[in-house]
Amino acid sequence: xxxxxxxxxxxxxxxxxxxxxxxxxxxxxxxxxxxxxxxxxxxxxxxxxxxxxxxxxxxxxxxxxxxxxxxxxxxxxxxxxxxxxxxxxxxxxxxxxxxxxxxxxxxxxxxxxxxxxxxxxxxxxxxxxxxxxxxxxxxxxxxxxxxxxxxxxxxxxxxxxxxxxxxxxxxxxxxxxxxxxxxxxxxxxxxxxxxxxxxxxxxxxxxxxxxxxxxxxxxxxxxxxxxxxxxxxxxxxxxxxxxxxxxxxxxxxxxxxx
Ligand code: R5P
Numbered sequence: 001x002x003x004x005x006x007x008x009x010x011x012x013x014x015x016x017x018x019x020x021x022x023x024x025x026x027x028x029x030x031x032x033x034x035x036x037x038x039x040x041x042x043x044x045x046x047x048x049x050x051x052x053x054x055x056x057x058x059x060x061x062x063x064x065x066x067x068x069x070x071x072x073x074x075x076x077x078x079x080x081x082x083x084x085x086x087x088x089x090x091x092x093x094x095x096x097x098x099x100x101x102x103x104x105x106x107x108x109x110x111x112x113x114x115x116x117x118x119x120x121x122x123x124x125x126x127x128x129x130x131x132x133x134x135x136x137x138x139x140x141x142x143x144x145x146x147x148x149x150x151x152x153x154x155x156x157x158x159x160x161x162x163x164x165x166x167x168x169x170x171x172x173x174x175x176x177x178x179x180x181x182x183x184x185x186x187x188x189x190x191x192x193x194x195x196x197x198x199x200x201x202x203x204x205x206x207x208x209x210x211x212x213x214x215x216x217x218x219x220x221x222x223x224x225x226x227x228x229x230x231x232x233x234x235x236x237x238x239x240x241x242x243x244x245x246x247x248x249x250x251x252x253x254x255x256x257x258x
Pocket of ligand 1: 024025026027055110142144194195196197220221222223224
């Protein structure tokens with residue numbers, strides 16, 4: 001791995017704990033103004049001090065994030081579909097030069113294994129890895145799940161391993177039973193979990209604890225943070241589990257007090 005790639009990765013995955021808390025706010029690229037992100041800037045600003053990186057599109061970053069923000073950007077560079085259509089029909093929407101202009105610490109796209117456009121989305125990842133390797137920018141592959149896909153370890157392991165084989169430098173997937181098998185399938189490539197749909201806070205914290213104890217490097221969490229009734233408390237609680245190994249009960253207290 002070249003110096004630039006290592007340097008960018010180290011901005012996201014913290015050396016001290018070897019873990020990371022990514023805040024995902026890229027939902028609008030196919031969901032429009034998702035609950036909690038209509039005024040993205042207002043939602044995100046108080047959360048930035050507690051996030052290690054922000055997953056976001058170029059349009060959102062330019063509209064709602066101040067250029068002097070010190071947060072590493074994981075730039076969502078795929079899109080082209082909406083919730084109204086076939087989800088796997090993605091293209092690359094942002095070229096590498098624009099990612100460099102934004103000073104992205106990583107770039108990301110979704111891969112729809114089992115989806116109608118599986119091959120094309122693997123092709124998107126492959127293209128990003130080629131460009132990322134050329135310019136020293138790591139690629140986060142998101143194992144997106146089509147409407148009929150079962151989110152079990154067998155399927156997520158298949159999807160995650162394919163992303164690793166294509167050359168992804170980090171993989172984002174969902175937590176599931178036997179999650180260790182998914183992590184194992186990824187070898188040395190760091191795996192982070194998405195939060196998925198909003199859960200009661202305690203359940204989201206339990207999921208975070210289980211994921212890191214099963215080998216996840218951390219989270220790339222969105223709705224379970226910004227749709228919480230206490231988003232700042234929630235991200236602090238997630239952070240306490242990921243970086244400090246706090247228990248669910250300790251983290252829940254942080255959520256309530258934060
Ligand atoms: C989905 O493809 C987007 O990348 C979201 O950022 C992702 O689902 C993570 O957010 P959440 O924790 O809300 O699932």
